[in-house]
Amino acid sequence: MTDLPVLRTVLGDYPHTAPLKNGDVRSARVRLDFLPVAPIHRAFAPMVRDAAYDLCELAVVTALQAVAHGRPVVLLPAVVAARFQRGCLIAHASRPVRPEELKGKRVGVRSYTQTTGMWVRAHLAEDYGLAARDVHWITREGAHVAQYADPAFVTRESHAASLPDLLRAGTVDAAVLGNDLPEGDEFVPVFPDAAARDRQWWRQHGFMPVNHMVAVAASTCRENPAAVREGYALLRRADAAAARADGAPRPTLFGWDRLRGPLESVIDACLAQGLLPRRLSPEEVFGPAREVLGSDAD
Template sequence: MPDLRTVLADYPHTAPLKNGDVVSSSVRLDFQTVKPVHKAFAPMVRDEAYDLSELAVVTALQAIAHGRPVVLLPVVVAARFQRACLIAHASRPVAPQELAGRRVGVRAYAQTTGMWVRAHLAEDFGLAPQDIHWITRDGAHVREYQDPPFVEHGIGDTALVDLLREGRIDATILGNDLPEGDEFVPVVPDAVARDTQWWQRSGFMPVNHMVVAGASVARRDPGAVREAYDLLRRADATVARPAGTPSPTLFGFERLRRPLEIIIDACLEQDLLPRRLDVDEVFAPARDVLGVEAG
């Protein structure tokens, strides 16, 4: 039985895979502990460090555009509403319309949450990415990508929330590390309502993380990758979710076509991709492995 070196964060829909409730007789997922999970992204796209890995969707698209050895599977394992991820200090609130020319922090310009927030700022308030002075700590996981000139690096090890406390930035984008309490306030005051309306129009929650297989294992043992895809679907099916609520997971080539088209458009508008990718091009390697009807 082949072992697949696997990195997936802890979610209700990955728990059955990690605790042994959902297993396969033909493949074993050998889970590697990487916390936070984004620390697995650069090793995956640069060195194919794992056989199966969660990967931010912007990183996955950049990897494909730059010919890195990953096969993007039609699996979304993490999605969330994004507008509330843009925060300011409560003592220095700022309205979205006031962000032009301001300093806004984000861990990396290529971070997927940042991509979504910029897309929403453009859609809701007419702000282009270059209207804002972006302050970042990290570069992209894909080494070949270079940030645009309106992005500033070199903030050192100071946490973004501390930069915000000190007034060195006017707002910041945070994801899973979004702080609780009343020290910080959302820049978009009606974020929940806007996110809900967006979901009702689009039919999906903004995609954060998908799953990729390494190109080597896809060539060497496509059957193992097919079985891993089936495991992911089976595990997700064990999670009960209320009808009519947005789901953080999504499976299938055709179900993901429109979400990826929207993401690719946003990436092009934000100088995140060197060229336009076609969804059929993006999924072609996975179709060869899974079959055209997967999902």
Template sequence: MSQPIHLHTVLKTTALSTPLKNGALKSDRVVLDFTEITPIHKAFAPMVRDATFDISELAIVTALQAIAFKRPIVLLPVVVASRFQRGCLVSYRPHGDVKPEQLRGKRIGVRSYTQTTGMWVRAHLVEDYGLATPDIRWITHDLAHVEQYQDPRFVEHPAHDKSLLDMLHDGDIDAAIFGNDLPEGDDYVPVIADAKAKDLNWAQQHGFVPINHVVVASAEICKREPLAVRAAYDLLAKAENQQVATSVGPRKTLSGFESLSGPLEWIIDACLEQALLPRKLSLEEVLGPARALLEGEMA
């Protein structure tokens, strides 16, 4: 029997990835050699710019932009992170209440305009309140992971280097979108009231929890070692199925082409409204390369 192929892999440590990292799930065809990168978004630019890793977690917006700008990645049909997003938009109580209906013309800060949490918050504002994305001033520091993408004209980049929290405290912005760094305390007020209930209703209506991160492979490794990448996908799908079997509440991971097709169409349309994509992507563009790989059409 031939030796398994080693693939340089980056995944955040979660309930899904743990059995892959500790060897509880393994394959005789592939070994996933993990590199730990914290926070995980620091792996995104190296992956889409230089294909630094063979397999990598990637934000869904970054993955779609990479495909649109023909970066050498293949999106595998595995979602490794999803979450509800409405509660991530907060204001600072000492400056007064901010309601969604008041946001037209206001300043909202976000780490990067392309940040996936920001995409979801904007999509909810469009869907729930009819607030077109250009109606709001978006204040951000970080540029896109995909170098070819340029922020639209309604995105502003302040000259100072204040953090989002400092800008919120100082009144430079009226509200801010936070991800995993959501601040705690009574002074930080969700802009969208009853966010949790609205999120649950949204998931019931649409059939999925808002997707944050997927898994991609470098196009080069797919061409050079297709069997190893297929084996890696099989491990990921098994880990995802185990996660679903043991988790409670709405499903926050997904695997398989059928599971991702509907959510991807919804996300592509939301990205178009927000000028996050240069054109509408087809599902064939997004999922076709992985389908060819996983269904054996690649040598």
């Protein structure tokens, strides 16, 4: 086992990654060396700026920006995290606000490039005709891809206060939160019937909004393509091993054919929001991975 190729790996804790982390799913051809990074988004900048890992979870907006700006990563056709997003836009219960009232308002989000924020803005445009530029976005962090600059309607205010604290103080009218969404009744969703509308969206589009995919360092693809192919195979095997109710929305998605439509939806939303410098084609995004994976990418 000590002679196996090793892939330095960063993946979040999910039911479909647990078989990899606990050793239930393993390979005789490669070993995944899991590195602890929490929260997971702290791995994104080192990956797209310095290729700090061999195999790494990556937010889809960050991944597309990395491709557009020629960063040294290769995006695999593997979605490892997806979720419904409308419930992630919240307001303080003492100052509720409706989506159509957000024009000209201040809305907080960790970063303008955060994928959850991208989806919330896409839903605001789809449901209420509210464009990204119609809102004053208040951010606390910049982009993971250093070459990207925020649009003029985005203001970075590196407050010590958290987004919930900014809501409590009335500094922002609403805020986008993801895995750190607070519990309790102090905050209320901005989208009415968010869960029902999300399920309707899923029935219409056939996939959950994509959050995180998996990328590989370009140097690893060049130096050890066989290990990359085996790493991708392990991701698919672990996903198959995770129990999931039939017919339920899936937080995972694999393969070029199944990902083409979802990826085009994300690209459209990114272009509308000023997140990409130009239109990317799915072939450009996944071409390098298809060269490495061959038929396994289908």
